[in-house]
């Protein structure tokens with residue numbers, strides 16, 4: 200970071216904001232543009248997200264699904280639009296307050312301020328999801344550039360990151376099983392043991408052969424339907440989820456191409472879909488459910504401790520599928536979800552341990568959201584090769600490419616070049 204800041208001071212410190220932030224406009228015109236010029240692009244940003252419930256329930260569409268979709272759209276649109284408008288406008292504010300551009304007040308602090316103000320206004324759902332997504336990006340940057348041996352190992356060895364994912368997955372699923380708030384979502388929910396014997400037993404053609412139930416008339420698993428149906432339904436659901444996710448991702452990436460030539464949609468969807476991601480999702484839930492059912496069928500006394508261990512074993516083994524799709528974003532998402540779950544679960548102990556911080560008076564989202572947003576904005580501009588492609592695309596959309604214009608102008612002043620390939 201020091202090398203960059205060394206170049207920054209002599210080259211960019213004394214620039215005016217109409218030389219680099221809003222060329223050809225004054226600050227007020229730029230502020231108005233920040234809130235009007237980004238409306239349409241924020242719609243583009245949020246639309247694929249809002250379409251996910253519709254794609255997931257395409258065969259059972261009803262009023263509730265459309266309402267759910269609409270609410271997602273409103274919450275996320277307002278969040279993206281406000282954070283983007285306030286973040287961009289705060290750049291001028293800090294330039295006026297400081298009189299010059301400082302390395303951190305040029306983007307990181309204004310972006311953080313925009314996120315901080317927004318975190319008091321936008322919906323709970325939007326700020327939690329945005330904060331979670333941004334924390335994931337921030338952690339992913341650590342894997343990509345971190346100097347610690349562990350980060351180097353994770354980015355260079357497929358086997359190491361798979362083993363780490365297996366351990367993390369078991370930790371996460373255990374935490375999820377112990378957590379009773381119902382606030383956390385993961386790929387699949389951990390199963391709990393049945394607390395009472397069931398009078399009936401539904402036959403499973405496949406599982407009955409692999410693991411015959413010891414005492415018939417007893418249903419050991421904590422799920423509805425037979426084990427076969429339960430496993431198959433999971434696979435079917437995750438296949439649809441994977442394809443839906445890929446369609447949403449391609450919609451974001453190929454918006455303008457599809458608008459210009461709608462026929463390209465077939466080419467994009469069928470030739471470019473990432474089947475490894477779909478395979479990972481299907482394998483993940485398939486292996487988890489299979490091992491869990493297989494183990495539960497042996498736990499005829501419905502022992503809670505055995506069930507906990509079964510959950511850990513099943514989630515450890517299902518993590519093996521990560522080898523097929525060792526994606527750093529999924530890995531980072533797992534780490535951030537673990538922190539959230541264990542923070543909630545051990546909140547009382549953490550509070551006692553950190554007595555000197557008045558944690559009960561602080562809503563962590565107002566701290567985390569500005570910090571991570573400021574950090575990833577800074578990284579995106581000054582270290583663009585570290586920013587994940589999806590982050591760049593989403594920042595282009597939420598700012599209507601103003602981030603790219605600012606980025607280009609800075610790099611021209613700092614290094615005298617326009618690195619188009621990094622945009």
Ligand SMILES: [Zn+2]
Pocket residue numbers: 216217220221225226229290291294
């Ligand atoms: Zn300005």
Ligand SMILES: [Zn+2]
Pocket residue numbers: 420421422425426429491492493495
């Ligand atoms: Zn079962």
